[in-house]
Amino acid sequence: MTEKRRRPQPDVLLRVPSGTEFLAAIRDTTKRVAELAGLDAATAEQVALAVDEASTNVIEHAYGGARDRFVDLAFTCEPDALLVEIVDDGRPVDRSAVPRVDLRRYARERRRGGFGMHLMGRIMDRVSFRRRGRSNVCCMVKKLPAAEGREAR
Amino acid sequence: MSELSVESHEREGVVLLYPSGFINAHTVRLFEGALQKALDGGCYQIVVSGVGLRYVASAGLGALMGVIEEVRTNGGDIRLAELNETVRNIFEMLGFNHLYRIFPSEQEAVLSFREASGRGRAPA
Numbered sequence: 001m002t003e004k005r006r007r008p009q010p011d012v013l014l015r016v017p018s019g020t021e022f023l024a025a026i027r028d029t030t031k032r033v034a035e036l037a038g039l040d041a042a043t044a045e046q047v048a049l050a051v052d053e054a055s056t057n058v059i060e061h062a063y064g065g066a067r068d069r070f071v072d073l074a075f076t077c078e079p080d081a082l083l084v085e086i087v088d089d090g091r092p093v094d095r096s097a098v099p100r101v102d103l104r105r106y107a108r109e110r111r112r113g114g115f116g117m118h119l120m121g122r123i124m125d126r127v128s129f130r131r132r133g134r135s136n137v138c139c140m141v142k143k144l145p146a147a148e149g150r151e152a153r
Numbered sequence: 154m155s156e157l158s159v160e161s162h163e164r165e166g167v168v169l170l171y172p173s174g175f176i177n178a179h180t181v182r183l184f185e186g187a188l189q190k191a192l193d194g195g196c197y198q199i200v201v202s203g204v205g206l207r208y209v210a211s212a213g214l215g216a217l218m219g220v221i222e223e224v225r226t227n228g229g230d231i232r233l234a235e236l237n238e239t240v241r242n243i244f245e246m247l248g249f250n251h252l253y254r255i256f257p258s259e260q261e262a263v264l265s266f267r268e269a270s271g272r273g274r275a276p277a
Contacts, residue, residue, distance in 0.1 A: 019179075020178045021179050023179050023210075024156055024179070027175075027208070042238065042239065045208070045239050046242065046243075049210060049243065053210060053211055059178070101247060101248070103218070103247070103249065103251070104252070107218055107252065108222055110218070110219050110220070110223070114215075115211035115215060115247055116211040119246060119247065
């Protein structure tokens with residue numbers, strides 16, 4: 001899969017209803033695709049976490065907990081990176097600023113949220129958000145080991 | 154099969170929680186409930202054993218953050234033990250290892266409540 005040089009194309013498409021009970025399916029699919037793309041098991045697990053967090057944000061924030069919508073995921077294995085797009089048609093959510101996590105302040109304020117975006121940024125090489133028509137699109141990129149090796153040289 | 158179960162035991166005044174499976178936005182209520190039950194019972198010395206914990210998303214970290222102030226205000230602490238590499242990496246990615254003491258074994262975590270200086274990783 002990493003040797004492909006043709007035009008990028010979505011290798012896997014996944015559509016799940018907007019219920020948190022489907023997060024396990026998202027996680028399992030992401031982990032498997034990430035491994036097939038060439039990432040080791042531990043990194044694939046982390047990528048699955050990042051996609052879990054992005055999908056949770058869609059369900060809880062863009063859809064406000066509504067269970068009758070859909071989360072669409074597209075996985076594309078490029079020669080040097082795994083691309084994951086998470087698309088929803090919920091309300092626009094400003095995610096331009098990734099909050100800086102201050103754990104001691106969060107503890108004092110008894111905050112339970114605000115970690116997901118931070119984790120996504122730490123795990124993935126690139127995280128971006130945009131509107132496409134009436135949809136929100138979260139695009140995440142994870143470089144593959146061979147690409148990182150080339151950059152190091 | 155349920156994605157998460159949480160067993161609870163008490164040993165020497167310490168509540169041990171054993172979340173088994175996955176903690177994410179779907180299952181976190183069960184974990185929060187187990188933590189809250191300990192607090193409602195006046196138990197503020199808590200060890201979360203990760204021996205059966207395969208994966209934790211930010212919802213699980215948030216559950217710990219939501220109660221840690223109350224626990225420490227009451228003279229207690231939440232300590233973690235036997236985290237697998239995946240879970241430990243997630244904790245370290247967010248710097249939770251600076252806020253929570255993490256022990257290699259459940260026994261060391263329990264004993265740390267009885268000793269002035271535990272052998273786990275001390276918070277910064």
